[in-house]
Amino acid sequence: RHVRGEVRRARVRRVALARAAPRERAPPPAPPRVLGARDPGAGRAQHAVAVGGDWPLQPRTLRSLPETDPALYDAAATFLQRKGIPQPDVRIVWATQVDLEGDGSDEVVVAATRVSVQDPTDAGAGDYSFVAVQKDINGTPTMVELSGNYFPQAGDFVAPYTYGVLGVLDLNGDGVLELVVTGSYYEGAFTTAFQVEGDKARATDPGMLWAHDE
Numbered sequence: 001r002h003v004r005g006e007v008r009r010a011r012v013r014r015v016a017l018a019r020a021a022p023r024e025r026a027p028p029p030a031p032p033r034v035l036g037a038r039d040p041g042a043g044r045a046q047h048a049v050a051v052g053g054d055w056p057l058q059p060r061t062l063r064s065l066p067e068t069d070p071a072l073y074d075a076a077a078t079f080l081q082r083k084g085i086p087q088p089d090v091r092i093v094w095a096t097q098v099d100l101e102g103d104g105s106d107e108v109v110v111a112a113t114r115v116s117v118q119d120p121t122d123a124g125a126g127d128y129s130f131v132a133v134q135k136d137i138n139g140t141p142t143m144v145e146l147s148g149n150y151f152p153q154a155g156d157f158v159a160p161y162t163y164g165v166l167g168v169l170d171l172n173g174d175g176v177l178e179l180v181v182t183g184s185y186y187e188g189a190f191t192t193a194f195q196v197e198g199d200k201a202r203a204t205d206p207g208m209l210w211a212h213d214e
Contacts, residue, residue: 120186
């Protein structure tokens, strides 16, 4: 009985000490990192994306390319011809070179826009706006479209979109870079994250985020 009593008291002391010991608190989550930009096409639309986590958002370096790069110009012209614009007026507004997948092969991200009319609800013949990625697929440079609209003929009240790139970022920490694409038209704007897989681009979860102008 004496031994059992001592064992019981020792257990009680251990429980009391465990309860009295300060608990280690988990470190607070990293604050979200916010990236924002004003859409140069719409002039008034503000886009932003917030990313939680502490991994590097850009694990690989982006290298800006001149909008007048001859090879990029020719690739964009061929792409627009395939979209039905026979003699495109190529106007590249942004281009960068980066290894999206971390496989040692660089891709080129390009945004191009041509707007020839003042009314934001109309489109002129040959107008367009698109974001695409040029990548090597089986030894062939291929343009993979993320977002775009094209107008071989003029159109009234067609509400054309203007597309741009907010960022090229690793949004989920997997080492693969996603492309944050913005779009805007006369009464609203949206932001979508894309991942390029082979010759296809898919919108990542949660997909498209809208902002509407009243």
